[in-house]
Structure formats: structure tokens, C-alpha cells
Amino acid sequence: MSKANNLFVEIFESAMEPFGLRSKDFAVLTAIDAMGPQSQQQLARSHGIDRTTMVSVVDGLERLGLVQRSRDPDDRRKYAIALTGEGVSLLRHKLGPAMLSALDAFLTPLSPDEREQFNRLLWRLVHERDGVAAGNGRARQG
Amino acid sequence: MSKANNLFVEIFESAMEPFGLRSKDFAVLTAIDAMGPQSQQQLARSHGIDRTTMVSVVDGLERLGLVQRSRDPDDRRKYAIALTGEGVSLLRHKLGPAMLSALDAFLTPLSPDEREQFNRLLWRLVHERDGVAAGNGRARQG
DNA sequence: AGATGATGGTCAGTGATACTGACGTACGGA
DNA sequence: TCCGTACGTCAGTATCACTGACCATCATCT
Numbered sequence: 001m002s003k004a005n006n007l008f009v010e011i012f013e014s015a016m017e018p019f020g021l022r023s024k025d026f027a028v029l030t031a032i033d034a035m036g037p038q039s040q041q042q043l044a045r046s047h048g049i050d051r052t053t054m055v056s057v058v059d060g061l062e063r064l065g066l067v068q069r070s071r072d073p074d075d076r077r078k079y080a081i082a083l084t085g086e087g088v089s090l091l092r093h094k095l096g097p098a099m100l101s102a103l104d105a106f107l108t109p110l111s112p113d114e115r116e117q118f119n120r121l122l123w124r125l126v127h128e129r130d131g132v133a134a135g136n137g138r139a140r141q142g
Numbered sequence: 143m144s145k146a147n148n149l150f151v152e153i154f155e156s157a158m159e160p161f162g163l164r165s166k167d168f169a170v171l172t173a174i175d176a177m178g179p180q181s182q183q184q185l186a187r188s189h190g191i192d193r194t195t196m197v198s199v200v201d202g203l204e205r206l207g208l209v210q211r212s213r214d215p216d217d218r219r220k221y222a223i224a225l226t227g228e229g230v231s232l233l234r235h236k237l238g239p240a241m242l243s244a245l246d247a248f249l250t251p252l253s254p255d256e257r258e259q260f261n262r263l264l265w266r267l268v269h270e271r272d273g274v275a276a277g278n279g280r281a282r283q284g
Numbered sequence: 285a286g287a288t289g290a291t292g293g294t295c296a297g298t299g300a301t302a303c304t305g306a307c308g309t310a311c312g313g314a
Numbered sequence: 315t316c317c318g319t320a321c322g323t324c325a326g327t328a329t330c331a332c333t334g335a336c337c338a339t340c341a342t343c344t
Contacts, residue, residue: 003190004147004267005147005150005151006190007267007268007271008147009147039322040321040322041320041321041322048148049302050304051321051323052302052303052304052322052323052324053301053303054322055323055324056301056302075310075311076309076310076311076321077309077310077311077320077321077322078310078320078321079322106267107267109266109271110263110266114263114266117263118260118263118264121252121256121259121260121263122260124251124252124256125146125252126146126149128251129149129250129251182292182293183291183292183293191331192331192332192333193292193294194293194294194295194331194332195330195331195332196293197293197295198331214292217291217339218292218338218339218340219291219292219293219338219339220291220292220293220339221292221293
């Protein structure tokens with residue numbers, strides 16, 4: 001199982017590498033694209049990472065001109081991290097396809113039917129975990 | 143996908159935590175149990191990690207009395223890392239069950255049939271990757 | 285046997301990463 | 315206005331795995 005992940009991470013990271021991005025960057029861009037502008041905390045929480053880590057992630061994305069920090073007018077403590085035009089364009093035309101082809105490479109051993117099955121099961125594993133404690137607490141702290 | 147892994151890692155790591163082990167330790171113990179005594183390099187390679195990292199992994203396991211370093215009589219450069227009686231016993235009676243229950247917790251959202259499907263697909267994704275470049279080259283190097 | 289190159293294990297040093305804790309700023313309610 | 319809380323930032327720290335150098339051992343060639 002951890003092998004499967006290492007494999008996928010490896011494939012995926014090398015797909016993102018040409019763009020100077022890591023998988024986390026892609027996840028953040030996707031989240032903003034899907035859910036609209038969000039605060040750094042929201043982004044951090046929904047990806048199970050620390051808010052201080054999100055600072056540097058957003059720093060990097062901003063430096064690349066892919067996202068933009070604006071204040072949330074309703075709560076001026078927060079940023080509203082939004083995609084720039086360039087960010088949208090890169091995500092749609094480059095990162096999306098790159099991600100799909102990475103996924104394809106990862107799923108190579110499976111038939112189309114099986115791929116669909118796998119994706120469906122995976123999706124349910126991640127999303128159908130209602131009451132159960134999940135998504136927040138990290139396991140680390142050796 | 144990466145979420146699924148984080149989830150699993152989290153569940154799994156906290157299942158191993160009471161024994162003072164990390165997932166890598168479990169993987170190594172399992173590999174020795176399955177394939178017999180092996181050198182550190184073999185273990186390192188088969189788990190896609192560095193040989194220098196394996197030193198400290200084995201150090202830890204040896205300190206816990208779970209494995210034993212002996213020289214390989216056929217090649218005295220190598221160790222033959224073997225499980226101790228305690229190692230076997232812990233693996234069989236504690237770690238195994240703990241792993242199964244962690245897996246169970248992870249697969250909670252799925253029906254028994256689906257779990258079996260998922261495991262089968264995952265297994266194939268990891269093992270049926272013959273000619274393709276996979277298993278070694280790490281993606282890191284930020 | 286002696287020389288040379290390759291492999292296994294070890295260790296100190298390095299680099300990357302993500303966290304802890306403290307700080308300033310902004311909200312919200314009394 | 316005061317107090318508690320949430321957001322973002324930064325310096326410091328911990329962890330982790332790797333790089334590079336080293337020695338011991340093996341394998342091969344002469």
C-alpha cells in the first residue's frame with residue numbers, strides 16, 4: 001500500500017516537476033479552482049497540513065504568478081487566495097493534462113473497467129468517512 | 143489519492159506507535175519474515191530507500207531486540223539480518239493483528255466485496271509493473 | 285600472491301521539510 | 315474599551331533521508 005503511494009507520488013511529482021511545482025501546489029491550485037478563493041487556513045486544514053507550511057506554499061505560488069493574495073473584505077484578517085488568469089490557464093491547459101497522463105501511467109496495469117472501479121473505490125475511501133475521526137490529526141510526533 | 147495515502151499512513155502509523163515502530167520498521171520485519179534473512183542493501187533496495195537509511199532502521203529494530211545482525215557466511219561483507227524469536231512473536235501476535243485492524247479501519251467505507259476488489263487492484267498496481275521503470279528512482283530533490 | 289575495481293556497512297555533514305512558539309493584526313461580544 | 319479568539323508571519327527547531335568519504339571484504343586479472 002505504501003508502495004503504491006510512493007509509486008504514485010513519484011510519477012506525479014515528476015509530472016509536476018517541469019512546471020516547478022510539487023504535488024501540494026497542484027492540490028492547492030485545484031482546491032481554489034474548485035471551491036473559489038479561500039483563506040490560507042482553509043487551504044491548510046483541507047489538506048491536513050500546518051498553516052505555517054501553507055505560508056510558504058502560497059509564497060511559492062504567488063512568486064510564480066499563479067495565485068494572488070487579496071484581503072477577504074468580510075474579514076480582513078484573512079486572505080482570499082485566488083487564482084490569477086495565468087494560474088487558471090496553466091491549471092487547465094498544462095497541469096490538468098499532465099496529471100491525467102501521470103494517473104494513466106500509474107494505472108497502466110489495469111484495464112479501463114478496473115481503472116474506473118479503482119478510482120470509484122478510492123474516492124469513496126476518501127470521502128465517505130463521515131462521523132469517523134479523519135482528515136485532521138496527523139500521526140507524526142515520533 | 144494523496145489524501146487516501148495520508149489517511150492510511152495516519153491510521154497505520156498510529157497503530158504501530160504503541161510498539162515504538164514506524165511503518166518502515168513493519169515493512170522491514172515483514173520482508174524478513176517472508177523472504178528470510180537478508181542484507182541491509184537488499185532490504186533497502188526492495189523498499190526503495192537508501193542504504194544509509196537502512197542502517198538506522200536496523201539499528202532501531204536491533205535495539206528493540208526484534209532482529210539480529212549476523213554475518214552472511216557466504217559473503218562476510220554482508221549482514222544476514224534475521225528476526226529474533228521475539229521479533230517473530232511480536233510480528234505474528236501483535237503487529238499483524240494491529241495492521242489488519244488498521245486496514246479494516248481504513249476500508250470502513252467499503253463492503254467486504256469491495257474491500258477485496260480494492261486490495262486486488264492495489265496489489266496489481268504495485269506488482270504488475272514489469273518492464274516499466276518503477277520501484278527505484280525517487281522523485282524527490284526539490 | 286599482488287593489484288585493481290566493485291560491493292556492503294558505517295558515519296559525519298548537509299539539505300530539505302514541516303513543525304512549535306511567539307508575535308502583530310483583526311474580529312466579536314460584553 | 316476590554317478580553318478572548320482567529321489569521322498570517324517569522325525565527326528557531328526537530329526530523330528525516332541523503333551525499334560523500336571511509337574501511338572491510340569480495341572478485342577478477344595478471
